[in-house]
Amino acid sequence: MSSPSPSPDYIMIDDDEESLIEILNEWNFDDEPVTVPETIVIADEYDRTTLExxxxxxxxxxxGKLSAAxxxxxxxxxxxxxxxxxxxxxxxxQYYITGPLYRRARDSFGILGRKRNEVSMFEESVMVPLSDAIRPRRIIRTNAPYPDHNPPCERDDQIGPLVCRWKITHTAKQTKGTVRRLSIEEIPLPKYRWSRSALQRFHRGRVSQGPxxxxxxxxxGDGFCGAGGVSRGAKDAGLQISWGFDHDPKVITAYRGNFRNTMGYELDVYDFINIARENDMSVDILHVSPPCQPHSPAHTTEGKNDEINEAAGLGFGDxxxxxxxxxxxxxxxxxxLRRQLWFRSYVERFTSLGYSVRWGILPTMEFGVPxxxxxxxxxxxxxxESLPPFPSPTHRNGHATLLPLTxxxxxxxxxxxxxxxxxxxxxxxxxxxxxxxxxxxxVATILTKGMQRDHDIHPDGHRRFTVxxxxxxxxxxxxxxxxxxxxDVKKQIGNAVPPILAKVLLQEIRYTLEEVDQEEEVLEVIELEDDNEEGSDDDLVIIEPQA
Structure with a gap:
């Protein structure tokens, strides 16, 4: 049976897409419900009075700028x-309050760690009845590194000020989303703001001033580099490849043969970490592709290298x-995504290091991969640093401005x-x-064994596909x-990130860095505002406790 080309009206669901649909149908958050207040709409004809x-x-x-309920x-x-x-x-x-919605960091699906007195912003603005409130609180919004401004007393977790450093947005099943540090514009009081250069100096020991x-x-730098799919894309994207590492001797031989002016290290991830900590291996852009076999939809039985691959996967944070x-x-x-704890551990590893994160599922076909x-x-x-957006698709059949699928x-x-x-x-x-x-x-997804046996037929019907x-x-x-x-070569090919996809992704990253580096940071001298905000009692409204 032949496979028709995808079009706006007809898209064939193959094994890879079926596995994704199965994952999404299985995934739910019944054990961790997301609490978002019900949207309230007040008709214009009702008499509304604004209170301070x-x-x-x-x-x-x-x-107030620190006030919360x-x-x-x-x-x-x-x-x-x-x-x-x-x-x-x-x-x-009836009385209502409006403002951002926050959840405790420890209730944020495990992607921010279990930090006391810390919250994250989930919605920029919600409206809830004041009758839902049980007590007033103070929330400090800041982009300062943890634990700056965090109250030292454990009792403060229940009655004292809370600190928000992160904003989280994601789809219901987390197929795409962001966890990012608050921007300067989202921090109302100047005393809680850190400049971009101050954050860079705190994290890297220096201010980033260009390439x-x-x-x-x-x-x-290319971690778990394989035969060099991402490095090939990096070169095409105009980047300077400094190094790559992989533990497989055949793979690293292939890598060195393609990138002769690049250091290719035959090391496992933990040996590389030791070298990187003893030497200056810093790069502007790092790519890591931890072993994917334990998480693959095609992985249906336990393999002898699963524990090794999982341990190597956790090493990317180091x-x-x-x-x-x-x-x-x-x-x-x-x-x-089927293994929720693993996915969340990846995101949490980044946020524990102070990195903002964006994730998404990308169909490679829309970026020129056939x-x-x-x-x-x-x-x-x-x-x-600014968090790069994902690139827009470059290929789609029947689209006026995009190229047709390859x-x-x-x-x-x-x-x-x-x-x-x-x-x-x-x-x-x-x-x-x-x-x-x-x-x-x-064609269908290329695997580490090449094609599925019943798929491995050249369009002329007379032979298999060559390597x-x-x-x-x-x-x-x-x-x-x-x-x-x-x-060996089929495995190197199947494990690779398609170079053309890597090129598009890394170009988007490069564009973001160029934009940031070309901006001249303007540091305003602002008189620190009083965060006491007690105000006067002239307009105070008192509602007695209800029986």
């Missing part, structure tokens, strides 16, 4: 506004800590007959077989070399 302060049920609530469900609402609404004549008015390399290029890049890109199989591969991509920005013909139709790993004789069948993929369509053709489906150029037997 009110005593309600014996508690003094007021509008703790709600019955243990969330918090900042008090940007208080107002009363008379729904009918001669009826007691690190003498050539004027941003430097790049690489980040040792190298201290400005921006990190992490690539993983979307199957890690296969249905779907990957989880994470961007992380160090303190004082086809099988475009991917493998012009391979030179002299190309390595391109044996079209030994791959021939004894009899013709009906092809699964057509010349003008795309070089598999590399082309992964968007490796014809001149990219590999090392080992066909089985």
């Amino acid at each position: 302060r009110i005593v309600y049920n014996g508690h003094n609530y007021r509008v 703790e709600l019955e469900d243990q969330t918090f609402v900042g008090i940007d506004g208080i107002f009363s609404v008379s729904l009918e004549q001669n009826q007691e008015p 690190s390399h003498e050539s004027g290029k941003y430097t790049f 690489v980040v800590d040792a190298v201290k890049p400005r921006i990190v890109m992490l690539e993983q199989t979307h199957g890690i 296969q249905s591969r779907i990957r989880l991509i994470i961007f992380a920005a160090a303190p004082g 086809t099988v013909r475009e991917a493998i139709g012009n391979i030179p007959p002299t190309a390595t790993y391109h044996d079209t004789v030994d791959t021939r069948f004894e009899y013709w077989r009906p092809p699964v993929f057509q010349w003008d369509g795309q 070089r053709e598999l590399a082309c489906f992964q968007t490796f150029p014809h001149y990219h070399t590999f090392y080992g037997c066909n089985t």
